Amino acid sequence: MSSIIRKDPRKNWILRNRLHPLHQQMLVAEGAGNNAVVRGPSGLIRKNPHNIGFIGPNGIKRIDRLGGSGTVVAAGQRGEAVDTRLPLVQISNPESWIVVVPDLAGGRLTSHDRDVLGQARQLAAANPACAVVALVFGDLSENLADDSNGLALAGVDRLLHFSGDDWNGYCPEQELAAMLAVHRQLLPQHWLFPDTHLSGNDRALRLATRLEERPAMHAWQIRDGRVTCRAGSERNDVTRSLPKVVALLAECAMPVDDSRHEVLPMALPELPGVLARIQDAGAVAVDPNQIAMAEAGFILSAGNGIHDWEQFHEAARVLGATEGASRVAVDDGFMPRFRQVGATGTWVTARVYVAVGISGAVQHLQGIGACEKVIAINTDAGCDMVKRADLSVIGDSQEILAALIEQVKALRQPAASEGGRHHVA
Amino acid sequence: MSLDKSLKVRVLVSVGQHPKSGRERRADQDSRALELALGMPGFSVGLLHAGSESPALREYLGMGVKAIDVLKQPSSADVVPALVQALRNDSPDLVLCGTRAETGEASGMTPYRVANALGWPLVPAVVSISRGSDGTYEVLQALPRGQRRLLKVRTPFVATVDPAAAEARQSAFGPAQRGQLQAVAVASVADPAANDLEFSPARKRPKRIAAARKATTAAERFKAATVKSASKGGQVLVKETAAEKASAILNLLVAEGVIAVDSPS
Ligand SMILES: Cc1cc2nc3c(=O)[nH]c(=O)nc-3n(C[C@H](O)[C@H](O)[C@H](O)COP(=O)(O)OP(=O)(O)OC[C@H]3O[C@@H](n4cnc5c(N)ncnc54)[C@H](O)[C@@H]3O)c2cc1C
Numbered sequence: 074m075s076s077i078i079r080k081d082p083r084k085n086w087i088l089r090n091r092l093h094p095l096h097q098q099m100l101v102a103e104g105a106g107n108n109a110v111v112r113g114p115s116g117l118i119r120k121n122p123h124n125i126g127f128i129g130p131n132g133i134k135r136i137d138r139l140g141g142s143g144t145v146v147a148a149g150q151r152g153e154a155v156d157t158r159l160p161l162v163q164i165s166n167p168e169s170w171i172v173v174v175p176d177l178a179g180g181r182l183t184s185h186d187r188d189v190l191g192q193a194r195q196l197a198a199a200n201p202a203c204a205v206v207a208l209v210f211g212d213l214s215e216n217l218a219d220d221s222n223g224l225a226l227a228g229v230d231r232l233l234h235f236s237g238d239d240w241n242g243y244c245p246e247q248e249l250a251a252m253l254a255v256h257r258q259l260l261p262q263h264w265l266f267p268d269t270h271l272s273g274n275d276r277a278l279r280l281a282t283r284l285e286e287r288p289a290m291h292a293w294q295i296r297d298g299r300v301t302c303r304a305g306s307e308r309n310d311v312t313r314s315l316p317k318v319v320a321l322l323a324e325c326a327m328p329v330d331d332s333r334h335e336v337l338p339m340a341l342p343e344l345p346g347v348l349a350r351i352q353d354a355g356a357v358a359v360d361p362n363q364i365a366m367a368e369a370g371f372i373l374s375a376g377n378g379i380h381d382w383e384q385f386h387e388a389a390r391v392l393g394a395t396e397g398a399s400r401v402a403v404d405d406g407f408m409p410r411f412r413q414v415g416a417t418g419t420w421v422t423a424r425v426y427v428a429v430g431i432s433g434a435v436q437h438l439q440g441i442g443a444c445e446k447v448i449a450i451n452t453d454a455g456c457d458m459v460k461r462a463d464l465s466v467i468g469d470s471q472e473i474l475a476a477l478i479e480q481v482k483a484l485r486q487p488a489a490s491e492g493g494r495h496h497v498a
Numbered sequence: 499m500s501l502d503k504s505l506k507v508r509v510l511v512s513v514g515q516h517p518k519s520g521r522e523r524r525a526d527q528d529s530r531a532l533e534l535a536l537g538m539p540g541f542s543v544g545l546l547h548a549g550s551e552s553p554a555l556r557e558y559l560g561m562g563v564k565a566i567d568v569l570k571q572p573s574s575a576d577v578v579p580a581l582v583q584a585l586r587n588d589s590p591d592l593v594l595c596g597t598r599a600e601t602g603e604a605s606g607m608t609p610y611r612v613a614n615a616l617g618w619p620l621v622p623a624v625v626s627i628s629r630g631s632d633g634t635y636e637v638l639q640a641l642p643r644g645q646r647r648l649l650k651v652r653t654p655f656v657a658t659v660d661p662a663a664a665e666a667r668q669s670a671f672g673p674a675q676r677g678q679l680q681a682v683a684v685a686s687v688a689d690p691a692a693n694d695l696e697f698s699p700a701r702k703r704p705k706r707i708a709a710a711r712k713a714t715t716a717a718e719r720f721k722a723a724t725v726k727s728a729s730k731g732g733q734v735l736v737k738e739t740a741a742e743k744a745s746a747i748l749n750l751l752v753a754e755g756v757i758a759v760d761s762p763s
Pocket of ligand 1: 266271305324375377378379399400401402413414415416417418429430431432433434435436437440450451452453456468469470
């Protein structure tokens with residue numbers, strides 16, 4: 074057969090003439106759906122302007138010029154399909170290693186951990202046989218190790234997991250012994266830590282001391298084999314060649330978001346017996362109202378919808394929450410000024426923020442932007458706080474707080490007889 | 499509790515700088531360490547500085563200490579060997595330091611290296627130290643979010659003091675002038691690795707723009723940069739009884755781990 078495109082003038086004529094009685098049939102016969110190729114009389118591909126767009130719900134033709142990036146089109150599909158669609162990266166015989174020790178606060182990957190793992194992946198990309206190992210101490214929350222979740226999507230090729238009761242408390246000496254054993258076994262190129270108070274920072278310094286390395290602490294950029302760190306008082310940057318041990322600040326690199334990794338568990342090295350000279354005697358109960366608002370992890374906040382203030386204070390005490398307030402509650406004199414949350418008060422970072430009788434004015438919502446979980450108790454189901462909240466209960470604050478106090482007390486009953494908590498400033 | 503002999507605590511102090519003006523001053527964390535030491539009954543407090551006799555050191559004297567031992571070191575020296583030498587001669591029961599210096603590289607390695615060289619345990623982020631009943635010391639450690647943890651350690655040990663520890667008292671001018679900077683001549687060890695360090699004024703860190711990398715169209719990039727993550731709209735309970743609503747809240751609080759159920763202390 075020749076490759077010359079034969080034209081059928083009659084067919085073309087009908088296809089061009091939308092008013093021809095056979096036009097629709099001919100379109101279907103030609104398979105000319107919206108995006109099918111239509112050739113003009115000279116064999117050139119023609120664009121049919123009448124085929125662009127689609128008929129909207131009320132019969133009017135709409136043209137979407139967003140290139141498919143509109144909210145409705147994009148949202149649904151992507152979120153769910155991510156796991157299965159991301160390509161799996163496999164490194165079968167790693168020759169070199171980069172070890173990351175994530176914090177895993179509460180057994181979950183923090184965004185800081187993801188950034189550090191992202192940085193590790195960037196470093197590992199230079200060598201296709203370089204694997205990223207996550208060294209994890211303590212228990213993981215469920216399904217973090219599962220391959221389509223958490224660690225796999227964060228870029229972990231191999232997992233070294235020391236778990237069990239021995240590893241859950243504060244055991245820096247034991248962790249150091251484990252890190253040294255891993256170091257001897259793998260001789261990794263780099264050790265990366267999130268530079269966080271007491272976890273990453275402490276581990277990095279202990280390891281570097283024992284390896285007699287000069288670590289790069291407070292590092293925020295790694296580029297061309299050099300690392301830039303924030304020096305003292307945040308006034309200077311120090312740039313130096315990339316050492317073995319690096320503790321990275323948050324947002325040092327983009328987290329991995331376009332691949333999936335294996336998270337193969339590795340055999341744990343033999344650990345020498347460690348004499349623990351620092352004994353962990355457990356957490357100490359802290360008076361929640363002594364914790365600075367900006368630091369507090371759990372805030373019970375009161376607004377104009379509180380009428381029984383005694384009850385509110387009791388609720389905060391029973392729940393063990395730090396108290397907060399909206400501006401109205403402060404202006405009306407029910408709460409001190411330093412308890413005000415919001416644009417002109419404190420910007421809080423609580424993990425859980427309970428807003429009782431707060432309408433959710435923008436100035437207030439700004440202040441709780443960094444909160445993870447927001448719970449609203451309000452009489453008005455349409456208020457902005459309910460839109461922001463992860464859980465909203467609609468009803469009178471007094472009744473709900475009373476029920477909550479009762480239930481928490483019931484939950485704590487067996488322990489209540491053991492005597493008072495001891496408070497620390 | 500009566501103490502037969504006086505215990506010795508040594509505080510390692512450095513010269514700090516004001517974060518805005520850069521003027522020399524006492525380092526904030528080191529002065530908190532000194533404050534902690536001064537507040538420990540039964541301890542005699544001594545100060546140790548390795549470097550030059552900077553006038554800023556007098557601010558520590560103004561907190562109520564008679565003298566500082568200054569181990570004379572050139573600015574290019576590694577101060578750890580000198581400190582370790584001095585501490586070995588002195589054999590204190592406890593060494594306190596700040597977590598991080600205010601000048602130079604400020605990696606926070608000094609306390610760790612000192613502890614390692616002395617073979618003592620290092621306890622980081624301490625806010626208070628008190629004597630326990632069984633000869634150990636009860637050390638309160640600052641955790642994130644204002645939480646505290648109790649540790650038990652035997653002396654001798656090295657501790658770094660957390661910025662959350664009690665603020666240092668004011669420095670009084672008169673005592674600061676009367677106090678002594680006692681120069682001690684010690685050998686110094688050069689720090690060749692410091693030559694690799696390149697100092698420059700701190701650059702502003704770039705702000706991260708959410709998900710900009712994935713965006714293919716201008717509209718997407720614009721949206722990623724401007725739109726706040728739209729609230730998905732959480733669960734709303736309207737018809738349930740007050741008790742059911744309260745238990746829904748309680749379940750979430752327990753799931754988030756902010757309410758301790760089984761182990762109240
Ligand atoms: C320049 C400026 C700065 C500001 N800065 C701040 C700031 O930093 N922080 C801040 O908070 N505000 C700030 N505001 C004020 C802000 O605009 C709002 O006025 C304020 O946040 C409203 O407080 P509220 O939600 O407690 O009160 P309201 O808006 O009166 O809301 C009360 C809510 O309680 C509910 N309610 C009533 N009775 C009950 C009941 N029995 N049980 C349950 N719910 C009930 C109502 O449905 C309502 O939603 C600022 C305003 C300005 C102009």
